[in-house]
Amino acid sequence: MPPVYLFKCKNLSDLIKPDQKIALFLDFDGTLVPIQKDPAQCFLMPEIKKQLRSLANSEGCYVSILSGRKLSDIRKRIGIPCIYYGGNHGIDIAGPGMRYTHPKASSTRPTILKIKHLLEKEIVDIKGTWLEDKKFTLTLHFRAVKKGDISSVKKAFYKTVARFIEETNILHSNTKGRKNNPPIPPLVKGGKGGFSNKKLLIVIKGKKVLELVPNISWDKGKAALLILKAIKDKCFPVYVGDDQTDENAFSVLSEEGITIRVGKSMKTLAKFYVKSYREVPQALDMLTITAQSEGIYEKKSF
Numbered sequence: 001m002p003p004v005y006l007f008k009c010k011n012l013s014d015l016i017k018p019d020q021k022i023a024l025f026l027d028f029d030g031t032l033v034p035i036q037k038d039p040a041q042c043f044l045m046p047e048i049k050k051q052l053r054s055l056a057n058s059e060g061c062y063v064s065i066l067s068g069r070k071l072s073d074i075r076k077r078i079g080i081p082c083i084y085y086g087g088n089h090g091i092d093i094a095g096p097g098m099r100y101t102h103p104k105a106s107s108t109r110p111t112i113l114k115i116k117h118l119l120e121k122e123i124v125d126i127k128g129t130w131l132e133d134k135k136f137t138l139t140l141h142f143r144a145v146k147k148g149d150i151s152s153v154k155k156a157f158y159k160t161v162a163r164f165i166e167e168t169n170i171l172h173s174n175t176k177g178r179k180n181n182p183p184i185p186p187l188v189k190g191g192k193g194g195f196s197n198k199k200l201l202i203v204i205k206g207k208k209v210l211e212l213v214p215n216i217s218w219d220k221g222k223a224a225l226l227i228l229k230a231i232k233d234k235c236f237p238v239y240v241g242d243d244q245t246d247e248n249a250f251s252v253l254s255e256e257g258i259t260i261r262v263g264k265s266m267k268t269l270a271k272f273y274v275k276s277y278r279e280v281p282q283a284l285d286m287l288t289i290t291a292q293s294e295g296i297y298e299k300k301s302f
């Protein structure tokens, strides 16, 4: 079913089960901030930070940020205590009373380093490319590359990584690819959280990025469920995200919670959508009112 425009329906508070606290999950790039050529230049607007702080401090809401960025990076950019932070698409999580790193993720580190060195040499002459080492994942950025050079970037990338990746698991995160494969599968086929018996890594094709991630059965949906488990209160989940990696979370949370895709895509498993990141503050406002409703909630228990 195509998603419904969020502000066409009733207030968010009417959709949330009464007497339940909210577990709010948010993506970062493209959801809380616009996507920039240089991801280092993405900063949270003070008004949104205020909203997040207010939600995180309210008795009725637990806030989590799940991002493809490195854990330390996303933590620094939000900078609010009492929030659960999931870096590297939820592979690495830290929050009140919780610290989790996927047990298989660390073993990919030597391979990530090796590929990093190989790729550095391959892309040195292509202007506008750069590599981001996020410990458990490695991202090749080419947003600043001339249109005519993009195919050379991709060629150089695949030539270098071919022997390390599970080709059948290449994931499409861009809008064009989305049409053919919603939702994306978990990060490995088969096995309970372990590597497939072939290659250590898979590729996620993002918005002007190619990303190498561990070939493990883990994604933002599983990360959200793990956080929900860590929260002692029974919570009503609300998830907001703009990208294909968020579809895994929509798929596991849509039945019991509110899922909101940022952007006008009709090919999503989310129940609702907002038109762009510019409308996210309005949705957060509605949640703040609900989360602060007097007399409903007892103190939060982490």
Ligand SMILES: [Mg+2]
Residues within 6 Å of the ligand: 027, 028, 029, 030, 031, 241, 242, 243
């Ligand atoms: Mg995003």
